[in-house]
Amino acid sequence: MTARAERLTPGRIGMYLILLLAALFFLVPVYLLFATALKSPDAINLATSWHWPAQLNWGSFRDAWDKIGGNLGNSLFLAVVSTLFAAVLGSLNGYALSKWKFRGANTLFALMLFGMFIPYQAVLIPLFQFIKSLGLYGSIWGLILAHMVYGLPITTLIFRNFYADVPDALVEAATIDGAGFWQIYQQVIFPISIPGFVVVIIWEFTQVWNEFLFAATLTNTNSQPVTYALSQLAGGQAVSWNLPMAGAILAALPTLLVYILLGRYFVRGLLAGSVKG
Amino acid sequence: MKKALLLALALATAGSASAAGKLEIFSWWSGDEGPALDALVKLYNQKYPGVKVDNATVSGGAGTNAKAVLKTRMLGGTPPDSFQVHAGQELIGTWVVANRMEDLSSLFKSEGWAKVVPADVIKLISSKGGIWSVPVDIHRSNVMWYNPATLKKYGVTAPKTWPEFLSTCTALKAKGMQAPLVVGESWTQQHLWENVMVGTLGAQGWENLWNGKLKFTDPRVVGAFTTFGKVMDCANKDASGLSWQQASDRITDGTSAFNVMGDWAAGYFTTTKKLAPGTGFGWTTAPGTSKVFVMLADSFGLPKGAKNRAETLNWLKVLGSKQGQDTFNPLKGSIAVRTDSDLSKYSVYSKSAATDWKHSKIVGSMYHGAVAPESFTSAFGALIDQFVASKDSKGATAAAQQLADKAGIGK
Amino acid sequence: MKGLSKDRLWAIIVLLPSIILLGIFVYGFIGRTVYVSLTDWGNDPAQAMALHPVIKFVGLDNYKELFSGFLQSRFRQELVSTIFFTVFFILGCLGAGLGLALILDRNPKGEGLWRTIFLFPMSLSFIVTGTIWRWMLQPQGGLNMAPTVLGGQPATFGWMSSTDAIWKFDWNKLPLLTASVVGLVLAWVAFGAFRRAERTRAVVAAICAALLLGWALFVGPNLHLLAAPELHGFNLALIGIIIAAVWQMSGYTMALYLAGLRGIPEELREAAQVDGATQTQMYRSVIFPLLAPISLSAMIILGHISLKIFDLVYAMSGPDNTFTSVPALNMYLTSFRQNQFAMGAAIGTILLILVAFVIVPYLSSQFRTQEGHA
Known part of the structure; x- marks a missing residue:
């Protein structure tokens, strides 16, 4: 990528035009989102949905917060706890699978990975029964358990690929010095894992935050995460649209901020999801 | 680690169960229909102060979403103390046949409701020799x-x-x-x-x-x-x-x-x-359908295993009382199930509906759970x-x- | 690496909790779902919601009902919808993603900003996306009113409320169509193998092709799954949902392609230029072939997402719009609204089989090459 002085040929102009159109496609819904969220309910009219509100109604956000604020708290707790568990286990798994390969390790890993792709509908009923039999149904802990377990394949995958780039020579040198499994993890692997943890935590946090099906089936009113609360807000009887729109902004904000501030790591997580064995 | 979690959780749930004076009611009344329910809860709290009412609502057209949530809760073994359900087959065909509800016949007898609730309605909410829910309102479909x-x-x-x-x-x-x-x-x-x-x-x-x-x-x-x-x-x-x-x-x-x-x-x-x-x-x-009243009714029942049974029975008593019905229905825009309600509290439309209620052939609605x-x-x-x-x-x-x-x- | 057995043991011990958990949560639960799908749990209302239901084993009855039962035509339409949805969703994402990546690869000013704009929907949940697009696609507002901003007439397409369908076919002809298509593909494989002189492969493929085509010609036409013809097609109501899904996911394919393009050594391009290749020729013969594996990965990832799609539909058109419904949504409704848990489990199992068709060959091809080195 050499920085070249730009000459505006017709081709380049056309290119910018296409970029602009594409950006429009991606941003127009955002404009409409804010335009609607900032209107007062009686100013919302399908025919004038494109107009920017004459009077900004920030109250929508307060009302939406009243309705889903508690659910945002649930989501935060849920995402943080299950992400931390999944990340720690994933790191250890990745280390074991990449640096201490045993016969059948790859097959085992492939079998673990399959869990990342299954449609959750195919496990929903037994999962529900299992959580119930643990006595965790309806509480946030049942949901945390489910997210932690189904998060394991992707966290293991990302760490395994991350550690694969660590030279085996480093590990071998440590073994010659007499270090064992745990010493090597502590002294060699863990200290260089920070970027891996950042990628995994961002990715898993986003996934858990955004998940819906488990949220809809494993919780009751007090422990519902924000995705479900938002769907209630939008699916209600008389929809005054400023409320779900403001709610959507609130619900999207945490992951959006993470994405904007730490985009580089986010993209790495994204690319890791496409399974390079 | 997991054990510790389970233990913490067990303690947490034990704590909440022992807290006295709680009642959780589950309904799909939100938005426009919210105020009527709020008035009813207020009345309940006047009669039974100190009881903390947890009003769990799940919104969505005519209760379609709420019903799914209710099922996961019942299957999960944590029924709400009382839940909204359309009177008739919606309650009977799902919950009574599965033996998940308590018979309320004795409540109907002790409160003397049999005399003020039309026989057609009693017939509709009865099956297997029991009465299974307390209807709180009557709506007209046609x-x-x-x-x-x-x-x-x-x-x-x-x-x-x-x-x-x-x-x-x-x-x-x-x-x-x-x-x-x-x-x-x-x-x-x-x-x-x-x-x-x-x-x-x-x-x-x-x-x-x-x-x-x-x-x-x-x-x-x-x-x-x-x-x-x-x-x-x-x-x-x-x-x-x-x-x-x-x-x-x-x-x-x-x-x-x-x-x-x-x-x-x-x-x-x-x-x-x-x-x-x-x-x-x-x-x-x-x-x-000029001579017909196609009715549907919202009702509340008592699921087996409800955590706060005594509070729930009190809740049902308020629902079936004249005062309860005349508090709730004018706000909701429905009419009372009881034939002795005070019509002066009701709107122009409701008065006409209440008249028809007494003089029409009554049948049940299909979509709203009365007959199917x-x-x-x-x-x-x-x-x-x-x-x-x-x-x-x-x-x-x-x-x-x-x-x-x-x-x-x-x- | 030397066989330090103690450390290897530690590695296995460390893996054990995850193996057990995934063993239960993935394979155990799948097994249980398959078992439930072979029972009658929920067919008798008295048992469906009982605290301790009595359930009976009924074999493949639920599957038979789904594919040929009179009452389950909703499910069949959903299967068809899913296939159409998947095809257009993948095409949309690959097209938009590749186009954007190729442009960004030419180093426009503010490249980082463009990329951020194209990729941000990926960080949103399908529920948020669905809420936004549901409003965008209201028949009397949003996109349909967009022309009025420029002084034009409002558009009238009904989006999710449309009830029209195109490309209809009779479900009874499905086995016939499938057999013919697969047969033709196999015949083509046989021909290819024959030309490359791969004897066994050619013969096996040719026999399979002949069997399938023979079946399609002589047996298939007399077979009727259903008593009456039943038309299924592409419901136009899905278009809005496809657009929203492409909006959300095309940034992902863009990122994949961009990473691929950045990974192509500059020398390769220079060498092509030295050879006097034009811009188009270079893309055709150097760049696109190198991107092909990425397209395959993207297709598989997108394909399994679209087969599973549920939240987006739920948020955009609610649970009760049968014209936009998909099997994943039906599974939820059948289980938790109609109380037919066995039927729900059967739908879940069919979804799993569909996804496995896409994922298993992919995973095994990814790992087979490596196992030798372990």
Whole structure:
């Protein structure tokens, strides 16, 4: 990528035009989102949905917060706890699978990975029964358990690929010095894992935050995460649209901020999801 | 680690269970219907101060979302203390047959409700020798709404029968109205369907459909389906995108002439839209049903294993009391189940409905859970969708009969 | 690496909790779902919601009902919808993603900003996306009103409320169509193998092709799954949902392609230029072939997402719009609204089989090459 002085040929102009159109496609819904969220309910009219509100109604956000604020708290707790568990286990798994390969390790890993792709509908009923039999149904802990377990394949995958780039020579040198499994993890692997943890935590946090099906089936009113609360807000009887729109902004904000501030790591997580064995 | 979690959780749940004076009620009343429930909760708290009422609502058209959530909770073994359910088969066909409800006969006896609640309603909420829920309100399904100004502008009157409706529809179309009838998302079409059926088959025919004496495949029913198909030809094409309120808006703004909707629409027109009954909006019985009251009722029951049984029984007592019913219903726009209610508290529309309640033949609604179990109604929506697209009356009635057999209707 | 057995043991011990958990949560639960799908749990209302239901084994009845039962045509339409949805969703994402990546690869000013704009929907949940697009696609507002901003007439397409369908076919002809298509593909494989002189492969493929085509010609036409013809097609109501899904996911394919393009050594391009290749020729013969594996990965990832799609539909058109419904949604409704848990489990199992068709060959091809080195 050499920085070249730009000459505006017709081709380049056309290119910018296409970029602009594409950006429009991606941003127009955002404009409409804010335009609607900032209107007062009686100013919302399908025919004038494109107009920017004459009077900004920030109250929508307060009302939406009243309705889903508690659910945002649930989501935060849920995402943080299950992400931390999944990340720690994933790191250890990745280390074991990449640096201490045993016969059948790859097959085992492939079998673990399959869990990342299954449609959750195919496990929903037994999962529900299992959580119930643990006595965790309806509480946030049942949901945390489910997210932690189904998060394991992707966290293991990302760490395994991350550690694969660590030279085996480093590990071998440590073994010659007499270090064992745990010493090597502590002294060699863990200290260089920070970027891996950042990628995994961002990715898993986003996934858990955004998940819906488990949220809809494993919780009751007090422990519902924000995705479900938002769907209630939008699916209600008389929809005054400023409320779900403001709610959507609130619900999207945490992951959006993470994405904007730490985009580089986010993209790495994204690319890791496409399974390079 | 996991053990510690389980332990922490066990402690947490034990803590909440031992807290005295709690009551969790589960309903789908939010938004417009919220204030009526709030008033009822307030009344309950006046009578039983110190009880913390946890009002869990799950919104979504006519309770469709709430029912799914309720099931996961019941299956999960954490029933709410009392939950909203349509009186009749919706409660009986799902919860009573599965032995999950407590019999409330003794409550009805001790509170003397048998004398003030119409026998038809008692019959509807009874099965296997027990009474299973306390109805709190009565709504009417067979109401057709219109805007008097629109009818005047186009020079038509509200039709009295479905064939008459179809000719009015043709006339309106000829005068440039694209959709004389407005319908909304799937359930409002089923709501319309049941009113076309009652209006075409008559009250007796409708009852026979649900006790198995009249098969769906009977030529009369096939004919009624065909009429329904023609009625749908009068309707708007963007139906599935509209909530019932958005559909009602089309009456207000004159886009469409008629809307068949339950009488909760009266509350929407007067309270939300600030229209005067009779001039801002008008109503009549759905075509062909002038002597019939197609009813539905919301009710609350007592699930087995409810955590706060005593508080729940008190809640049910408030629901069935005269004061409770007359607090709740005027706000909700429904009428009391009790025949001794104080009509002076009620709206213009409700007064007319209460009069009809006493003088009409009463039958139950299909979509709203009175005459058919959920296993029927929830699959019936797809059947209606398909029928509206294909207009194949023979196929639809054959499918409906299979569905009825499977759901055990008429057994 | 030397066989330090103690450390290897530690590695296995460390893996054990995850193996057990995934063993239960993935394979145990799948097994249980398959078992439930072979029972009658929920067919009798008295048992469906009982605290301790009595359930009976009924074999493949639920599957038979789904594919040929009179009452389950909704499910069949959903299967068809899913296939159409998947095809258009993948095409949309690959097209938009590749186009954007190729442009960004030419180093426009503010590249980082463009990329951020194209990729941000990926960080949103399908529920948020669905809420936004549901409003965008209201028949009397949003996109349909967009022309009025420029002084035009509002558009009238009904989006999710449309009830029209195109490309209809009779479900009864499905086995016939499938057999013919697969047969033709196999015949083509046989022909290819024959030309490359791969004897066994050619013969096996040719025999399979002949069997399938023979079946399609002589047996298939007389087979009727259903008593009456039943038309299924592409519901136009899905278009809106496809657009929203592409809006959300095309940034992902863009990122994949961009990473691929950045990974192509500059020398390769220079060498092509030295050879006098034009811009188009270079893309055709150097760049696109190198991107092909990425397209495959993207297709598989997108494909399994679209087969599973549920939240987006739920948020955009609610649970009751049968014209936009998909099997994943039906599974939820059948289980938790109609109380037919066995039927719900059967739908879940069918979804799993569909996804496995896409994922298993992919995973095994990814790992087979490596196992030798372990």
